[in-house]
Amino acid sequence: MQNLLEFLQKYHHWFLFVVLEIISLVLLFQYNSYQGSVFFSSANAAVGSINEGRAEMESYFSLKRMNEELTMRNFYLERQVAQLRRLYGELTSDTTALERQGLEFLNKYHVIKAKVITNELDKPDNLMTINCGMADGVEVGMGVACGQGVVGVTYLVSDHYTVVIPVLNTSSRISCTIRGRGYFGVLRWDGKDAAVAYLEDIPRHARFKRGDWVETNGYSSIFPPGVLVGKIETVYNSIDGLSYRVKVRLSTDFGRIRDVVVINDKSIEERVRLLQSARDSLKLNVNE
Numbered sequence: 001m002q003n004l005l006e007f008l009q010k011y012h013h014w015f016l017f018v019v020l021e022i023i024s025l026v027l028l029f030q031y032n033s034y035q036g037s038v039f040f041s042s043a044n045a046a047v048g049s050i051n052e053g054r055a056e057m058e059s060y061f062s063l064k065r066m067n068e069e070l071t072m073r074n075f076y077l078e079r080q081v082a083q084l085r086r087l088y089g090e091l092t093s094d095t096t097a098l099e100r101q102g103l104e105f106l107n108k109y110h111v112i113k114a115k116v117i118t119n120e121l122d123k124p125d126n127l128m129t130i131n132c133g134m135a136d137g138v139e140v141g142m143g144v145a146c147g148q149g150v151v152g153v154t155y156l157v158s159d160h161y162t163v164v165i166p167v168l169n170t171s172s173r174i175s176c177t178i179r180g181r182g183y184f185g186v187l188r189w190d191g192k193d194a195a196v197a198y199l200e201d202i203p204r205h206a207r208f209k210r211g212d213w214v215e216t217n218g219y220s221s222i223f224p225p226g227v228l229v230g231k232i233e234t235v236y237n238s239i240d241g242l243s244y245r246v247k248v249r250l251s252t253d254f255g256r257i258r259d260v261v262v263i264n265d266k267s268i269e270e271r272v273r274l275l276q277s278a279r280d281s282l283k284l285n286v287n288e
Contacts, residue, residue: 111261124191149228149251177217
């Protein structure tokens, strides 16, 4: 207390100066219209700048949520477009049946949102890590996609993290089809350019052209049909000359990928169970 009194006594003239300055400024701006208008204009400009900066900061931090929403929206829109294209091709007049089929297609799987926390691009065996795991419903062998298209397949799963084998891994194998053509093959990466992969084993009698889109065909239990893969850029002959090897410009930009979804297809368990039953039945017939 004594120190405070000594401090006030030592610098009392400065405090008196500040108080008098405040009083004089209040009198100046309150009783002089011109000075008052200048003060309020300056104050409004300063407050406006502060509010603008705060709004920009809030907008920046809201980008995370917006990116997640855009990823989910793009993914579902891609699925809806693929389904509508298939339904249109069936050329049936029962529109109510088409609508029911479309809803059934979209409802048979759900997706788990995740973020990429590590991503490799410069190795032949690139791996990716995402921030969701068994606690979120992720299992080994699930497909991973983003708003741009296919990403990869889950490989190792812990409680809260998952390692993904992306398309940019030489061991990756994804069953794909050429949109609107019906021909299918296996998508592989050659370990070189991160922007392209190759669709192999396309039959020689296949008819397609440069610029056609490639998408998943739904024949595996990993991806539903219609997930975008990329666009055909060049067509080569296979080494044995019995099929085509198609260069595909990938739609997914793996250098900028942040938000992804893990596809949990509800029909996988049923298909696996049916396939296992068929194998068991064949074994019994062989043994007999």
